[in-house]
Amino acid sequence: MKRILCLIVLLGLALGVQSQQTFESAKADSLLQLLQDNQRWMGAVMLRKNGEIVYQKAIGMSDMESDIPNTTQTRFRIGSQTKTFTAVMILQLVQENKLKLDAPLKDFYPEIPNAAQISIAQLLRHQSGIFNFTNDPDYMTYHTNPISKADMVEKIAAYQSVFEPGSQTEYSNSNYVLLGFILENITGKDYAENLKARITEPLGLENTYYGGKIDPEASEAYSYKWEGGTFMPENETNMQIPHGAGAVVSTVGDLTLFLEALFDGELLDQKHFDEMTRLQDQFGCGLFRTPFYTHEGMGHTGGIDGFSSMMSYFPEEGLSVSFLSNGSRYSNNDVGIALLSNYFGMEYDFPVFTLVEIDEELLQSYSGLYSSPLVPLKLSIAAKNGQLEGQGSGQPAFPLEAVNDSTFRFDMAGVRIVFQNDSLVLYQGGMTFRMGKEEGN
Secondary structure, three states, X not given: OOOHHHOOOOOOOOOOOOOOOOOOHHHHHHHHHXXXXXXXXXXXXXXXXXXXXXXXXXXXXXXXXXXEEOOOOOEEEOHHHHHHHHHHHHHHHXXXXXXOOOOEXXXXXXXXXXXXXXXXXXXXXXXXXXXXXXXXXXXXXXXXXXXXXXXXXXHHHOOOOOOOOOOOOOOOHHHHHHXXXXXXXXXXXXXXXXXXXXXXXXHOOOOOEEOOOOOHHHOEOOOEEEXXXXXXXXXXXXXXXXXXXXXXXXXXXXXXXXXXXXXXXXXXXXXXXXXXXXXXXXXXXXXXXXXXXXXXXXXXXXXXOOEEEEEEEEXXXXXXXXXXXXXXXXXXHHHHHHHXXXXXXXXXXXXXXXXXXXXXXXXXXXXXXXXXXXXXXXXXXXXXXXXXXXXXXXXXXEXXXXXXXXXXXXXXXXXXXXXXXXXXXXXXXXXXXXXXXXXXX
């Protein structure tokens, strides 16, 4: 649900690389052990090919207070990967002639700005222009509280449109919250019932369901944030809020089986599967491209509270991949690159973690509020407990690890920040942003 600076990090793409399909489990074990020993990543991973598990592993704790470790059966909140499930169920309704892709949003929620011009297809493809409610700084003031469907619609309706429907593509959780509500309106059943009847029960996915308050006795993981040199418990979003955009709980095993079934034609007929996987501006319906060198995959990422996730399916290889994390300061993207490189017989280097201590006075000199007319968010930098912490407007705070006296990084989101006098340069996703410190900070 929440993304640092609203950027999606995909697996890297390069051309002309030949590879063998192999897997060295001992090398993968060593990588994950390195991440665990350095408190970089907690979670579970699975690679499955044509129904057979290639590799599975879990590290870290699902409940640190009770000393319960993660396993491959641990249930995690999957965040925006929920959108793939929602898209499948909406397209099933279309397939059943209960809904049309060109149906206007006004048929369901006329109070949404531009509802008469917004179609179901545009909601599915993030082409509606509806503002993403999780980008509003106010979101962090209510995300842990219960909220009614009517109140969520009212919140979404209160925002002005970002662009004319169909004119461009911009990711918005609001689209899929509304799609989840529309699913319920048409079927007369809640999202949880639809999910069970339409996907999880037919496929035998016993660990996938609409989430509620986290229950460790049901093998559900808590999530954690890195703070003060250790992992600390993260707040729990009330699952009434993300709904069809991010309320599902699952396991790495169930997600790999779900992807296999989807691409094997068990959930949609060919016409509607083709619609789901047809790309416009890199987006399908609840899916986007996840390329890895010459190998073309499709999948989705997710993030909610301290949880982060990635799933991908490579049709030519019959390979499904899932990574679920409940605490990280190392990116799922890099975990994915390492394990897929292993699978495809490509060389990759283990990360090197070194502790760099920075003088407290120098850290304090970097503290302040940074902005740029070219960047929609302001970035707050604060020195806390001997390290720097960054926070974009309306976004959760994230720790910055020192590389040297002037360079800091947040590996989970691929962020690198270099301080230069009264400014900073932020590097992320191949882009560069220069931001100046505001006066009085």
